[in-house]
Amino acid sequence: MTLTINIDEKKLQKVRSIVERRGETIEKTLEDYLDNLLHESRGSDEVKSESSKISRMQKIRELQTKAGLKPVEDFDDKEDYREHIIRKNA
Numbered sequence: 001m002t003l004t005i006n007i008d009e010k011k012l013q014k015v016r017s018i019v020e021r022r023g024e025t026i027e028k029t030l031e032d033y034l035d036n037l038l039h040e041s042r043g044s045d046e047v048k049s050e051s052s053k054i055s056r057m058q059k060i061r062e063l064q065t066k067a068g069l070k071p072v073e074d075f076d077d078k079e080d081y082r083e084h085i086i087r088k089n090a
Contacts, residue, residue, distance in 0.1 A: 022065050032058065 007015075019029050036055070056077055 022061055024061070 015029075016026060019026055022029075060077060
């Protein structure tokens with residue numbers, strides 16, 4: 001589906017700069033925001049869990065960007081931690 005919105009040009013340039021530094025697109029950022037908004041309004045445990053995962057993924061991307069790393073889109077923090085524990089105790 002296509003959505004057309006009107007945004008102030010200066011604001012759009014600033015937003016574009018921010019999302020490019022994160023290695024994302026405006027479309028992906030808006031989609032993530034809208035997903036969070038939908039999940040917050042539904043209130044089910046499954047939806048809250050997914051919303052929490054999205055929030056964790058956003059935080060991970062921010063930290064990766066600050067560290068100068070290219071964000072990884074399919075990073076699973078719980079799986080990564082599980083593998084860390086296995087390696088640690090091997």
